[in-house]
Amino acid sequence: MTQQQFADRLGRSKSWVDKVERGVRRLERVSSLREVAAALRIDLDVLLADRPGQPDRAAAGVAGVRAALARYHVAAPPRVPDVAALRARLGHAEQSYRHARYPELLALLPGLLDAVRAAQAARPGPAVDALLVPVYGLVALALVKVDQGELAWLAADRGFAVALATDDARLVAAATVPLTQALRCCGRRRSAMAAALVAAHRVRPAGAAAPGDAALRGTLLVQAALAAAGRGDGRSAGELVDQAAEVARGLPEGGGFGPASVGAARVVVAVFLGDAGTATVRHERWVAGDGGRWLPPEHRAAYLLDVARAYARAGDLRRAGRTLLDAERTARSEVHHRPAVRDLVAVVARSGTAPADLTRLAATLRVT
Numbered sequence: 162m163t164q165q166q167f168a169d170r171l172g173r174s175k176s177w178v179d180k181v182e183r184g185v186r187r188l189e190r191v192s193s194l195r196e197v198a199a200a201l202r203i204d205l206d207v208l209l210a211d212r213p214g215q216p217d218r219a220a221a222g223v224a225g226v227r228a229a230l231a232r233y234h235v236a237a238p239p240r241v242p243d244v245a246a247l248r249a250r251l252g253h254a255e256q257s258y259r260h261a262r263y264p265e266l267l268a269l270l271p272g273l274l275d276a277v278r279a280a281q282a283a284r285p286g287p288a289v290d291a292l293l294v295p296v297y298g299l300v301a302l303a304l305v306k307v308d309q310g311e312l313a314w315l316a317a318d319r320g321f322a323v324a325l326a327t328d329d330a331r332l333v334a335a336a337t338v339p340l341t342q343a344l345r346c347c348g349r350r351r352s353a354m355a356a357a358l359v360a361a362h363r364v365r366p367a368g369a370a371a372p373g374d375a376a377l378r379g380t381l382l383v384q385a386a387l388a389a390a391g392r393g394d395g396r397s398a399g400e401l402v403d404q405a406a407e408v409a410r411g412l413p414e415g416g417g418f419g420p421a422s423v424g425a426a427r428v429v430v431a432v433f434l435g436d437a438g439t440a441t442v443r444h445e446r447w448v449a450g451d452g453g454r455w456l457p458p459e460h461r462a463a464y465l466l467d468v469a470r471a472y473a474r475a476g477d478l479r480r481a482g483r484t485l486l487d488a489e490r491t492a493r494s495e496v497h498h499r500p501a502v503r504d505l506v507a508v509v510a511r512s513g514t515a516p517a518d519l520t521r522l523a524a525t526l527r528v529t
Contacts, residue, residue: 222267261492
């Protein structure tokens, strides 16, 4: 609506609407808020919740992480660091990521990174390197979620450098997973694909694979497939997902990689290739097979956002809206703290067929 159309619906002047929008005039009476809510055809609670001016905790967390990455000289602590305690802190941070608690995670990471780097200064060796690599990787993954691609690449590259110095092929492969995601976030899909394929080849065992090695190789193949799809290389993407499916065969679900994650990857590859019809058909088959219950909340919600994009591209904005709301229920931060989601919510919310709750979500995200 234009300001004049909105003013006419309210029975107010255009000048009054303009002053409210610019913050010159405050809506302090509930009766006025009710009039606005009725004119917008939304619940009053939408106007009363999530008031503007609240600090953006995710943005504050990014600033803290950036400052931690800029500390180039970390002194060894006076006491010998407790590696077991640091490992427990890392486990807590990883759980925060799996459950998509991004503001809390970004607040934890600067202190954790400083502590592990201090431990490395005091007790250099494999035990601390095995902590520092995943900490850098987790920093990179969290930054990817909030669209800080270049900063994520910096963190992932540092973790990769630590892993390379250990000459541990498995640790290098593990460091490559966040590196490929950071590269894809920056639009460097060719580099992401090449890095994932090299690491997958090196981690491949000559004989029987340990479950952890097989899962790591499968994850790298999926990352390579997503990078290929992002480049529009459908043939390579399909072949790589097929290879990942072979690796996943026989692996138990719930371990981070398995048949469910491969099924989700097939859907996302179709989304990245712009084939919305194939993506939605594959998704509906995948859902019917109950594959989603094996994915952690972060992965499941991110997947649902890609599916919502596919529905929107196919012109089915009603299903796109429902899928967005499913993603929010699955992992709230995946929707509320990822800047890339806002445009999608705005487009779907403008549709007359979008679910009513999507209006509330759009208002909360301030994209109406």
